[in-house]
Amino acid sequence: MTRLTSVSPLRLTRLCSSQLALKYLDPAFTPLTNALSEDMQNSSKWTYNSSAFLQLKNEISQYIDIPHNFTLTRDSVRIGQLMHYDYSSHKYVFSIGENFRSLLPEASPILNKHYKVCAVIGNSGILTGSHCGAQIEKFDFVFRCNFAPTEIFKKDVGRRTNMTTFNPSILEKYYNNLLTVQDRNNFFLSLKKLDGVILWIPAFFFHTSATVTRTLVDFFVEHRGQLKVQLAWPGNIMQYVNSYWKTKQLSPKRLSTGILMYTLASSMCDQIHLYGFWPFGWDPNTGKELPYHYYDKKGTKFTTKWQESHQLPAEFKLLYKMHTEGLLKLSLSHCALG
Secondary structure: OOOOOOOOHHHHHHHHHHHHHHHHHOHHHHHHHHHHHHHHHOHHHOOOOHHHHHHHHHHHHHHOOHHHHOOOOHHHOOOOOEEOOOOOOOOOOEEOOHHHHHHOOOOOOOOOOOEEEEEEEOOEHHHOOOOOHHHHHOOOEEEEOOOOOOHHHHHHHOOOOOEEEOOOHHHHHHHHHHOOHHHHHHHHHHHHOOOOOEEEOOOOOOHHHHHHHHHHHHHHHHOOOOOOOEEEOOOOOHHHHHHHHHOOOOOOOOOOHHHHHHHHHOOOEEEEEEEOOOOOOEOOOOOOEOOOEOOOOOOOOOOOHHHHHHOHHHHHHHHHHHHHOOOOEEEOOOOOOO
């Protein structure tokens, strides 16, 4: 058994408080926390298991052909076709219109794309003060989740983005449904910064996205040729993704965006590193309280709402197991300065 390296009294106190917090959440996590304490002090010892990862890639590919199911394409749908929603009643449908179809790519943007080392950046508050930005910038391909802001947080999360998910509800939450000229300008300027980035828009997860999806389609048609983002609109893929993760005993009401990104990354990357995957309200490095997202306003309290709907502690437990098996690198420590 690997021995723990020496720990300062303050560090030990913080680790113990973290362990107590985690034990309070779920007693089954106590041995996991002990392993985490050791792992965070010996993070350089992680070893990539290329043969196990190749086996995982093959397993996933048996459930879903990711390159071809990454997005609908112009030839894969017809005008008037009815789309159902992955997480809504079958009675809800979205009719494919001419404008929507015109925005679909002719071919999947990840077809035949291959990268050596990729990073999937979650949005956990653990990234606050992490100084991991410079490290993240060095990856061959960077996945981000839900159009998360980077500019003013670049020291901790970096700016490099090759692909980001864009839930249509983001228009409601941050851009006032594009109701005013100012709202539209703000959204346009945000997109303008994403030169060449793949915007992955899951429009067919929930029927509640239908109205805002139409607003989004109208916006992109209006600004056709003015923006250099690559639009990708996945069809009904979640049943296949869910089926795979059920084989790993993970079957929440809804998988997190982060684990969905890991699934997509598995088809494109030889090695995957995860940052910002930590579903607890305290920092394992310092013991201090954390917000849920790194970009939440100062003073925002951690909420367990997302934990409950996504079963995030169970998901994290699985990701950590995969980390110990060399299938992914889970970065939880603060990054070295310089």
